[in-house]
């Protein structure tokens with residue numbers, strides 16, 4: 796038996812979007828891609844909640860608190876970490892990546908990683924609605940597919 800996610804039957808999904816304000820020029824475009832993709836697949840606007848955090852470093856804590864409410868089926872994280880002159884970039888990325896992954900596994904809530912990690916602003920611009928697409932839209936599709944697979948696994952238990 797092969798199980799694959801699909802993009803149908805998502806109209807009742809309750810989705811949380813956690814977005815960082817840092818590099819808002821970029822993250823706002825990621826948000827647009829995510830919201831458009833949710834709407835395209837029938838998710839009701841009233842079932843989508845957006846949580847703004849200062850930066851990517853704060854995402855895991857808010858994801859944990861949201862996951863523990865059991866009020867959402869899935870979580871989309873959006874951010875843009877752009878390399879600067881110091882090692883701060885590496886520390887923020889490490890904390891955000893490991894934190895988000897750990898929260899998803901501990902809360903059992905599907906969380907997708909929509910945090911851009913780029914060397915330059917131009918690279919981030921290309922991936923937030925320009926020549927390389929929109930990572931916000933891409934990870935939203937991934938979340939819906941993952942939710943679909945979770946449903947299928949849930950039906951197996953019965």
Ligand SMILES: Nc1c(NC[C@H](O)[C@H](O)[C@H](O)CO)[nH]c(=O)[nH]c1=O
Nearest residue numbers: 815817849850851852874875876877
């Ligand atoms: N430089 C970037 C940051 N830095 C801020 C941290 O995420 C955090 O908010 C701060 O250290 C306070 O705890 N955040 C980004 O999202 N992107 C960056 O490029």
Ligand SMILES: CC(=O)[C@@H](O)COP(=O)(O)O
Nearest residue numbers: 877878879880881883884
């Ligand atoms: C990713 C960051 O934290 C970065 O924007 C900080 O820049 P810098 O390393 O030049 O202080």
